[in-house]
Amino acid sequence: DGGITQSPKYLFRKEGQNVTLSCEQNLNHDAMYWYRQDPGQGLRLIYYSQIVNDFQKGDIAEGYSVSREKKESFPLTVTSAQKNPTAFYLCASRSRTGRTDTQYFGPGTRLTVL
Amino acid sequence: EDQVTQSPEALRLQEGESSSLNCSYTVSGLRGLFWYRQDPGKGPEFLFTLYSAGEEKEKERLKATLTKKESFLHITAPKPEDSATYLCALRSNDYKLSFGAGTTVTVRA
Numbered sequence: 001d002g003g004i005t006q007s008p009k010y011l012f013r014k015e016g017q018n019v020t021l022s023c024e025q026n027l028n029h030d031a032m033y034w035y036r037q038d039p040g041q042g043l044r045l046i047y048y049s050q051i052v053n054d055f056q057k058g059d060i061a062e063g064y065s066v067s068r069e070k071k072e073s074f075p076l077t078v079t080s081a082q083k084n085p086t087a088f089y090l091c092a093s094r095s096r097t098g099r100t101d102t103q104y105f106g107p108g109t110r111l112t113v114l
Numbered sequence: 115e116d117q118v119t120q121s122p123e124a125l126r127l128q129e130g131e132s133s134s135l136n137c138s139y140t141v142s143g144l145r146g147l148f149w150y151r152q153d154p155g156k157g158p159e160f161l162f163t164l165y166s167a168g169e170e171k172e173k174e175r176l177k178a179t180l181t182k183k184e185s186f187l188h189i190t191a192p193k194p195e196d197s198a199t200y201l202c203a204l205r206s207n208d209y210k211l212s213f214g215a216g217t218t219v220t221v222r223a
Contacts, residue, residue, distance in 0.1 A: 041215055100163060103160075
């Protein structure tokens with residue numbers, strides 16, 4: 001059963017703590033993405049990776065870090081430097097067939113700072 | 115800079131009452147316009163990709179169209195299960211997506 005999984009579904013963090021969100025895909029996609037979604041706003045790109053061991057900052061990378069050691073996995077760490085981390089976090093991977101390419105999304109992780 | 119604006123922010127429809135959602139955009143070179151459906155608390159679900167002006171795609175009660183400045187998502191004879199937030203996104207040269215804020219559609223029985 002192919003797809004993208006994110007864990008945990010809900011995450012609570014105390015101020016000053018780092019937390020890591022998991023994203024795994026078994027679709028054999030090279031590219032993976034992390035987005036943040038806030039109420040009333042569009043999805044904003046945090047980081048993306050086109051290939052293993054390489055990643056680039058998106059529009060709102062400050063306070064976040066990522067790694068891409070395996071093709072299947074792209075974890076996101078929300079550090080204590082992120083001023084307002086409460087949000088819905090979405091991971092995506094991209095398929096490419098000929099001239100068409102599509103990003104498919106995981107179910108999301110809702111992070112709440114207490 | 116790529117910009118995507120969706121309107122209206124919210125749309126309340128009676129079951130069977132057809133309507134359209136708008137996605138207007140500015141982009142230096144269109145590499146694809148995407149429509150997604152998102153249910154509350156879930157990840158977006160891919161619906162359509164449009165690549166050139168004049169292109170149309172259909173799926174059940176949904177039909178997406180594209181001009182040089184905007185895209186429309188037409189919902190024909192909607193049912194309550196069509197209630198969701200519909201997101202529009204532009205693809206740039208480096209495969210990044212720029213998203214609009216979405217239109218939340220509520221269909222009443």
